Amino acid sequence: MDKNSVAEILNNIAVLLELKGENAFKIRAYQSGARAVEGICDDLGDLIEAGKLTETPGIGKALGEKIATLSQTGELEYYDNLKASVPAGLIEMMEIPGLGAKKIRAVHEALGVEAIEELDRACREGEVAGLPGFGEKSQAKILLGIRNREAYGKRHLWWDANNTATPILEGLLNLPEVERAEHAGSLRRGRETVGDLDFVVASSRPAPVMDWFTGLPNVAEITAKGETKSSIRLESGMQADLRVVPGGQFHFALHHFTGSKDHNVMMRQRALQRGFSLSEWGITPVKGIADAPASMPALATEEAIFEFLGLAYIPPELREGTEELAAAESGEIPRLLEEEDLKGVFHNHTIASDGHNTLEEMVQEAEDIGWEYLGIADHSKASFQANGLDEERLAAQISEIRAINASGNFRTHLFAGVECDILPDGRLDLDGAILGELDYVVVSVHSSFQQSEEAMTARIIRAIENPRATMLGHLTGRLLLRREGYAVNVDKIIDAAAANRKVIEMNAHPVRLEMDWRHWKRAADRGVLCAINPDAHSKEGLRYARAGVLAARKGWLEKEGVLNTRSRLEVEEFFAR
Numbered sequence: 001m002d003k004n005s006v007a008e009i010l011n012n013i014a015v016l017l018e019l020k021g022e023n024a025f026k027i028r029a030y031q032s033g034a035r036a037v038e039g040i041c042d043d044l045g046d047l048i049e050a051g052k053l054t055e056t057p058g059i060g061k062a063l064g065e066k067i068a069t070l071s072q073t074g075e076l077e078y079y080d081n082l083k084a085s086v087p088a089g090l091i092e093m094m095e096i097p098g099l100g101a102k103k104i105r106a107v108h109e110a111l112g113v114e115a116i117e118e119l120d121r122a123c124r125e126g127e128v129a130g131l132p133g134f135g136e137k138s139q140a141k142i143l144l145g146i147r148n149r150e151a152y153g154k155r156h157l158w159w160d161a162n163n164t165a166t167p168i169l170e171g172l173l174n175l176p177e178v179e180r181a182e183h184a185g186s187l188r189r190g191r192e193t194v195g196d197l198d199f200v201v202a203s204s205r206p207a208p209v210m211d212w213f214t215g216l217p218n219v220a221e222i223t224a225k226g227e228t229k230s231s232i233r234l235e236s237g238m239q240a241d242l243r244v245v246p247g248g249q250f251h252f253a254l255h256h257f258t259g260s261k262d263h264n265v266m267m268r269q270r271a272l273q274r275g276f277s278l279s280e281w282g283i284t285p286v287k288g289i290a291d292a293p294a295s296m297p298a299l300a301t302e303e304a305i306f307e308f309l310g311l312a313y314i315p316p317e318l319r320e321g322t323e324e325l326a327a328a329e330s331g332e333i334p335r336l337l338e339e340e341d342l343k344g345v346f347h348n349h350t351i352a353s354d355g356h357n358t359l360e361e362m363v364q365e366a367e368d369i370g371w372e373y374l375g376i377a378d379h380s381k382a383s384f385q386a387n388g389l390d391e392e393r394l395a396a397q398i399s400e401i402r403a404i405n406a407s408g409n410f411r412t413h414l415f416a417g418v419e420c421d422i423l424p425d426g427r428l429d430l431d432g433a434i435l436g437e438l439d440y441v442v443v444s445v446h447s448s449f450q451q452s453e454e455a456m457t458a459r460i461i462r463a464i465e466n467p468r469a470t471m472l473g474h475l476t477g478r479l480l481l482r483r484e485g486y487a488v489n490v491d492k493i494i495d496a497a498a499a500n501r502k503v504i505e506m507n508a509h510p511v512r513l514e515m516d517w518r519h520w521k522r523a524a525d526r527g528v529l530c531a532i533n534p535d536a537h538s539k540e541g542l543r544y545a546r547a548g549v550l551a552a553r554k555g556w557l558e559k560e561g562v563l564n565t566r567s568r569l570e571v572e573e574f575f576a577r
Helices: 003-020 024-038 044-049 061-073 077-085 088-093 101-111 116-124 136-152 158-173 185-189 206-214 247-258 261-273 302-308 324-329 359-369 391-407 453-465 490-499 517-525 540-554 568-576
Strands: 180-183 197-202 219-225 229-234 239-245 276-279 282-285 373-376 413-416 419-421 442-444 503-507 530-533
Touching (some): 003 024, 003 077, 003 088, 003 101, 024 061, 088 116, 101 116, 116 136, 158 180, 158 197, 158 206, 158 239, 158 540, 180 185, 180 247, 185 247, 197 247, 206 229, 206 239, 239 247, 247 276, 247 282, 261 276, 261 324, 359 391, 359 540, 391 413, 413 568, 490 503, 490 517, 503 540, 517 530, 517 540
Parallel strands (some): 373 413, 419 442, 503 530
Antiparallel strands (some): 229 239, 276 282
16 A cells, blocks of 8 residues: 555544544544655655654654554554444545534534434534534535535546546457447546546447446446446446447447537537438438438548538537537637647645655656656745745755756756745735745635635735736635635636736646636636646646646637746746746
8 A cells, every 4th residue: 555545544544533532632643644654755665664664753653553554454453443433424424515523523422413314404403503613604504515515426526537437448449349439428528527427339249348348347336238328337436328339320429428418409400500410320411401412421530520510620628519619610719738738837746845745756757747847836834734835944945946957867947936825915925035036936825715705806816916926826726526616706817817917827636627617718818828737746646737738628728828838948938027
């Protein structure tokens, strides 16, 4: 078991202890142990084998033994027994946004509530509001959290859905009976969250394909199995649907099951206007329409379908039923950004704040990816929960970055930045002098989320107007499927960024993916540059840039509208200006 998995279990133990009402010292010991494990730079297994694990601050003898057991066996009897001692419903309540272990325990002890359904009833009957430390507002928030959990439980992050879908698609493509295969639906369109997985396969022998699909090892339930369509429920809770069609219908089925409902309606209407009926099975002349042709040419690709209807090819990401058909008709579909266009990223964290890897490990990963540069933007001091840097620590990091660049050990260049907190009144968290020593400054909100829309908008605009600010980080602070963003006037923020020539990031972390793709076309039209930033807290997190590229494509962004498609020298010139 790797160190991140070990740390996750230690954090889970801390939550379970809190649910049981154990003493705070014991809970903090596991929380500290989790952070200590995350911060280990050496190989965890090597440390254990050398007997040096307990030399790590925060890891004593007893905890060290548990960590060693987890690392070496992947199991821990203490953890299993602890889980068994806590009602499963209480653990399930942790999935309710905004409800923590202390409040769950308080409700459980006072009302005997052990399931979400019981908690819902207690809230609706006003019992929770009468408990010490709760009140009407807390009760309303819990009810809202229960509703959100129900809604959020039906969808999955694009990143997770893609990781689930990829091996299934690869397996389908490797079957001898399969001529072509592709995933469709919201996953192919690059939506930030995905409901079900959809697979379309071309084959003249569907039965073996269906058998393989329904026999996958991670299938929890077969909900339907037919000759041309099967549905399964995976152990993760995600549903996956497979449709098998003859080879000649593949591209029609792929188009149909990729497009949003609105896009498909628009396409069918366009076909009807030209005397045709378009469906998942093909395109045929409509009888009874005077100018309907008697026959039509064979269409063997998705591109051919669009061309036949007088349209430029519309990439899957744009098929949302908005203005894509009008743009395709007038030849204004952009050449969308590609992942290969990126030459580096800027918003990333190291062990100096709340990251898991050193500067050297991060830059080595960026070099392995093939990037020209990598920006480091650890948290500033106001983010104390993330071990944010004060002026002195930041100055030391700048020196370390400059030394790494001067060493010649890496082809990839390091840019020195910071993710500087925007304080509640719009001031920046760090002194202007130290900010002036950096290559760039990302400014972000991490506190006082409950401000009014007017106050939050003014707060962010004041930060944007600060001459030290370079780019705005995660615009609304949303966490997909977990937390709604704070209220802010996005149009005014875009206008302020345009007026002050500031960059807005596309935060590519799978739980953020913002600024939301729905706003980027307007931002690009106003001349606002985008920066694709993975907000990586580990070297593996740098790969999140792929999700940001996909979201930027949904926002109609081209290479020219993205800062980090520029060369290192061009970026240096941009920062200097």
